[in-house]
Amino acid sequence: MRRPFSLQLFGQEKTEPATPQKRRKTRExxxxxxxxxxxxxxxxxxxxxxxxxxxxxxxxxxxxxxxxxxxxxxxxxxxxxxxxxxxxxxxxxxxxxxxxxxxxxxxxxxxxxxxxxxxxxxxxKPLELKLDxxxxxxxxxxxxxxxxxxxxxxxxxxxxxxxxxxxxxxxxxxxxxxxxxxxxxxxxxxxxxxxxxxxxxxxxxxxxxxxxxxxxxxxxxxxxxxxxSKQEIKDEYKQMEGDPLIKRRIRQKQRELARGRMMQAVPKADVVITNPTMLAVALLYERKSMDSPQVVAKGQGVVARRIREIAAENDVPIVENRILARALYSQVEIGMEVPEELYRAVAEVLAFVYRLREGRKGVSARSVS
Incomplete structure (x- = not known):
């Protein structure tokens, strides 16, 4: 006849050496x-x-x-x-x-x-009155x-x-x-x-x-x-480092806030380079304040799709370049400028975007006239 047995009983046995935190409290x-x-x-x-x-x-x-x-x-x-x-x-x-x-x-x-x-x-503390x-x-x-x-x-x-x-x-x-x-x-x-x-x-x-x-x-x-006991060590770790569940929620909230700020920068980008579906990297280049183009947003999967949607809604050019998208996504963090080894590939994409914009302006001018 089998009976349920809880392994948590072993977690209450005091078999582990005291941690430095426990030693400090005991000494105090x-x-x-x-x-x-x-x-x-x-x-x-x-x-x-x-x-x-x-x-x-x-x-x-x-x-x-x-x-x-x-x-x-x-x-x-x-x-x-x-x-x-x-x-x-x-x-x-x-x-x-x-x-x-x-x-x-x-x-x-x-x-x-x-x-x-x-x-x-x-x-x-040894001189304090203890009722027990x-x-x-x-x-x-x-x-x-x-x-x-x-x-x-x-x-x-x-x-x-x-x-x-x-x-x-x-x-x-x-x-x-x-x-x-x-x-x-x-x-x-x-x-x-x-x-x-x-x-x-x-x-x-x-x-x-x-x-x-x-x-x-x-x-x-x-x-x-x-x-x-093992449980006491776990509880002490939670008190010192924080509950892992709470820390996970905090990190998730931080990522959501960072992602929100990142998405707000997509409409200002000059171009979005894609993989074409898995990766998306948004670049911004301001000649007066930047030495080289800067990555203002990047993501993969659902985030990449959202970047493309925001870019399409705000008429930001979307260029497919698999090799360049993978290089930018893996090598450049958000807020960093493009490294020197990628200057030429990025310059070609920006030149294409600028020509595309000039062509649109010319078409719009002729249609008005």
Whole structure:
């Protein structure tokens, strides 16, 4: 038993890569392939590198800050009513002095990795309120989507690896951490900084490895999400180029208008050269304004017949010359002058027409007399 099956169902499947127009619109909406983990890993690495390069600067500043705070407990200047303001001002100054350069380095790293992933583009559309986000059904779809499951698995993986990393790092350096309380301030700070730095470096490299896979997944997921169906591509083409039916009607109307203007020029022509039935070319030659005769109308079939009818109605001579008619029709466009290689053939036809006109004038003069 046969059943009708519509092939249009395949046209709705999103199997085609996104067009440049679709990519541009998606980008304007703020939707791009971006990995948050990659940005976090790069920022952490940038901060660690900055701390390693400027370890002396930051270590010395932190030591001075700690010593100042310890000395403040016995300083009479901090025993009055304004002690909180003085300590707060000093703490703020030390914070800006020590940590503001680090924050600037991390901010530059975040900006660089963001520009690398999505390019330099700003859009306010992601900040716009969308009512469909308040729909509980849409929220459930997002929660139980493949993307949410991947993010959940990725979060559990990062948490598990971080816990393992902390466990092995603390078990290895536990004795050094306990011994810090017995060391002088300089050595204790150096030991703590070294332990924290290596622990942070391991975590950053681990996060970077996960982020690279996440970045590849985000790009794959983004390309999959913006795929288009064949029907969508057709609709986009119609919007960009216009409906083919409308364009066809516009071209038809333009041809009709051009044909109307062309037919208006036929009565002014000096001669119409025919094939004799399939082609017709009307020529006009004004000695004062033209270097050579000009084609003012041409056509084949029905148009050629109409040109001959208008010429006959307005006493425009019609001359049959098959070879010249074909040459003029194929080589010369309307409004163009006759090329040099056709001068002689056209001149012979015009000379014949002019003699014919002179003969008519002579006959008319004798008949009047």
């Amino acid at each position: 909406e703020g939707k791009t392939a971006k990995s948050q983990d990659l940005g976090a890993a790069v920022v952490i690495l940038a901060g660690l590198v900055f701390m390693k390069v400027f370890a002396g600067y930051m270590g010395g500043g932190m030591k001075e800050h700690i010593l100042f705070m310890l000395r403040a407990f016995g300083d009479p200047a901090f025993s009055g009513e304004g002690w909180a303001r003085l300590l707060g001002a000093r703490a703020l100054a030390d914070y800006l002095y020590l940590w503001l350069p680090l924050a600037a380095a991390c901010a530059l790293a975040a900006l660089a990795i963001t520009v690398y992933q999505v390019g330099f583009f700003m859009s306010s 986000r308040l729909n509980p059904l849409s929220g459930l779809k997002r929660i139980f989507s493949i993307r949410s499951l991947v993010e959940l698995f990725k979060g559990l993986l990062k948490a598990s690896l971080l816990m393992l990393l902390l466990y092995y790092a603390l078990r290895k350096d536990l004795d050094r951490i306990i011994a810090v309380i017995r060391l002088p301030l300089d050595e204790g700070m150096e030991t703590v900084a070294e332990i924290v730095w290596f622990l942070g470096l391991r975590f950053a490299l681990l996060l970077l490895a996960i982020a690279l896979f996440d970045y590849l997944y985000q790009r794959w997921e983004f390309e999959r999400s913006i795929k288009m």
